[in-house]
Amino acid sequence: MIKEKIKTLLGNILTSLADKNNWSDFKIQEIVIERPTNIEFGDYTVNIAFGLAKQLGKSPQNIAQILADEINKSKPEEIERAESVGGYINFLLSAGFVRSQLAEIYKNRDSFGMSNVGAGRKVIVEYSSVNIAKPMHAGHLRNTLLGDALANILAFQGYEVIRWNYLGDWGTQFGKIIAAYKRWGDEKMVESDPIKNLVELYVRFNKEAADNPDLERAGQGEFKKLEAGDEENRRLWEMFVKKSIEALKEIYANLDIRFDTYIGESFYESKLKTLVGGLLEKGFAKVGEGGAIIIDLEKYGLPPGLIRKSDGATLYMTRDIANLEYRLSEFNPEKIIYVVANEQALHFKQLFAIAEILGLNEAELKHVSYGLILDEDNKKLSTRKGKMITADSIIGESVDRAESIVREKNKELSNEKCREVANVVGLGALKYSMLKDHTHSDIVFSWERILDFRGNSGPYLQYTYARLMGILNKSNRPELSSSDLDNLVEKTELAIIKHLVDFPDIVVDSGKMYLTNNLALYLYELANLANRFYETTPIIKDEDASRRNARLVLISASASTLKSGLELLGINVLEKI
Numbered sequence: 001m002i003k004e005k006i007k008t009l010l011g012n013i014l015t016s017l018a019d020k021n022n023w024s025d026f027k028i029q030e031i032v033i034e035r036p037t038n039i040e041f042g043d044y045t046v047n048i049a050f051g052l053a054k055q056l057g058k059s060p061q062n063i064a065q066i067l068a069d070e071i072n073k074s075k076p077e078e079i080e081r082a083e084s085v086g087g088y089i090n091f092l093l094s095a096g097f098v099r100s101q102l103a104e105i106y107k108n109r110d111s112f113g114m115s116n117v118g119a120g121r122k123v124i125v126e127y128s129s130v131n132i133a134k135p136m137h138a139g140h141l142r143n144t145l146l147g148d149a150l151a152n153i154l155a156f157q158g159y160e161v162i163r164w165n166y167l168g169d170w171g172t173q174f175g176k177i178i179a180a181y182k183r184w185g186d187e188k189m190v191e192s193d194p195i196k197n198l199v200e201l202y203v204r205f206n207k208e209a210a211d212n213p214d215l216e217r218a219g220q221g222e223f224k225k226l227e228a229g230d231e232e233n234r235r236l237w238e239m240f241v242k243k244s245i246e247a248l249k250e251i252y253a254n255l256d257i258r259f260d261t262y263i264g265e266s267f268y269e270s271k272l273k274t275l276v277g278g279l280l281e282k283g284f285a286k287v288g289e290g291g292a293i294i295i296d297l298e299k300y301g302l303p304p305g306l307i308r309k310s311d312g313a314t315l316y317m318t319r320d321i322a323n324l325e326y327r328l329s330e331f332n333p334e335k336i337i338y339v340v341a342n343e344q345a346l347h348f349k350q351l352f353a354i355a356e357i358l359g360l361n362e363a364e365l366k367h368v369s370y371g372l373i374l375d376e377d378n379k380k381l382s383t384r385k386g387k388m389i390t391a392d393s394i395i396g397e398s399v400d401r402a403e404s405i406v407r408e409k410n411k412e413l414s415n416e417k418c419r420e421v422a423n424v425v426g427l428g429a430l431k432y433s434m435l436k437d438h439t440h441s442d443i444v445f446s447w448e449r450i451l452d453f454r455g456n457s458g459p460y461l462q463y464t465y466a467r468l469m470g471i472l473n474k475s476n477r478p479e480l481s482s483s484d485l486d487n488l489v490e491k492t493e494l495a496i497i498k499h500l501v502d503f504p505d506i507v508v509d510s511g512k513m514y515l516t517n518n519l520a521l522y523l524y525e526l527a528n529l530a531n532r533f534y535e536t537t538p539i540i541k542d543e544d545a546s547r548r549n550a551r552l553v554l555i556s557a558s559a560s561t562l563k564s565g566l567e568l569l570g571i572n573v574l575e576k577i
Contacts, residue, residue: 002502003502039495121160124337125337128257132245133202134198134202135390145570149568165261166323169264174223177198181201195247251391317351368439376445405422428458428571433445437517465562485553488551506519516569522565
């Protein structure tokens with residue numbers, strides 16, 4: 001990875017200069033390698049001279065010039081030259097090095113960007129985390145797609161990834177559903193459409209309970225019976241969970257998403273009494289106002305962590321502590337990543353503080369939060385004409401809309417083939433729209449932008465891949481050779497190769513920062529470069545056989561990298577759209 005080589009080179013030069021000039025108070029700061037905003041300035045830029053200037057009492061321009069001179073003296077093969085510009089150090093890669101990198105990329109195109117950064121290290125990624133007997137909604141969809149992409153990225157870097165769907169499968173709502181089922185339900189209705197019919201039972205219960213306090217008490221009673229292990233209520237609850245998971249798995253299968261475990265809140269219910277008692281006994285928890293059990297978090301600047309209500313009921317926090325203990329003891333992960341909406345930020349600050357207090361912080365704990373999905377009026381995308389917009393309906397509409405576009409663009413496709421293409425394009429469009437923005441940003445949901453074949457969208461990237469593969473297929477896929485790459489001298493050609501070289505760094509940065517938007521932007525920029533190249537440069541029609549071969553190598557490497565990056569985002573590609 002070229003950025004690491006530049007960092008190492010600068011680090012060695014700085015250490016040498018510090019020894020030579022007796023810079024006793026000198027400290028090497030973190031070296032950040034960036035792309036210049038103007039490509040005329042070079043391929044990479046570093047602003048380290050500004051920080052060093054403050055330490056050494058010199059001007060940034062002076063420090064940058066000293067460093068640039070030392071780099072140019074060492075003449076590493078990767079770098080044509082280094083220049084000092086306004087206190088920045090700009091690097092221009094050598095054309096020979098750039099072309100040699102293309103040869104390596106092409107040779108290893110099916111595994112390019114993979115690394116062993118996480119080899120021998122285990123990470124748990126918790127995502128989707130839907131509620132049993134309730135439909136997945138738009139927010140769950142963003143959560144699910146984001147968590148899956150992050151899991152893909154980490155696995156690509158060699159981590160052993162455990163994909164964990166932490167189900168909301170316990171709570172007083174199940175008493176209400178059981179009470180409603182005993183009055184108005186039967187197994188056939190649960191079998192036919194479990195989530196839809198269980199939700200309808202739940203809604204009917206709440207509506208009738210508003211005018212009937214006895215019904216509310218009945219629901220409470222059914223949940224107490226469930227907690228106490230009543231055989232019938234336990235059977236019903238297990239049926240609701242089983243049928244709901246089966247229905248959810250159909251949605252996940254449509255999205256090409258899988259999980260390693262579906263362990264949810266109910267798994268920890270039997271451990272909570274002992275957990276709370278132990279925390280009290282060891283002095284980690286105390287009795288607070290009104291008899292509730294709390295963990296004091298004042299030293300962290302946080303409100304107390306409530307782990308048991310005054311009526312004896314445990315909470316989500318209690319189960320999260322038990323969940324953390326279980327994961328650490330049973331799986332020994334290096335990292336646990338919680339993909340949960342922004343609204344739960346305080347909860348996770350409290351949980352991570354409690355983990356530190358209890359000594360449960362041997363793993364890195366990370367809350368990956370994300371914003372809302374808004375409609376084009378900037379209102380939360382949650383209802384349509386009074387009805388919840390489910391993930392299933394969004395998926396179906398995306399594929400249906402894609403089918404109309406595909407059919408219009410290619411009227412010769414059979415109905416079966418058209419639906420196949422629409423499925424790939426529709427799902428790709430939906431996934432990309434959920435992943436191309438920073439996780440902290442709200443997403444404005446627009447079908448027109450999502451399915452745009454020209455803008456920053458999934459279909460545009462998929463279509464670019466198909467066009468690249470079309471060029472390769474029209475060339476009859478000759479045996480390509482990397483021996484002709486010296487023929488690549490045009491700016492557009494070298495710009496693509498330099499962009500390809502960045503792919504491994506982009507993947508590593510995505511894993512470090514738990515982001516997908518930087519990878520999406522990288523792929524969009526690659527698609528733009530590739531489109532500009534094949535629209536302005538003769539490739540198959542090039543009469544120079546050696547140059548044609550070299551350009552086909554570049555097309556092949558670009559296509560394979562685009563495919564790899566999209567697959568990390570969970571997006572499939574087709575060779576023909």
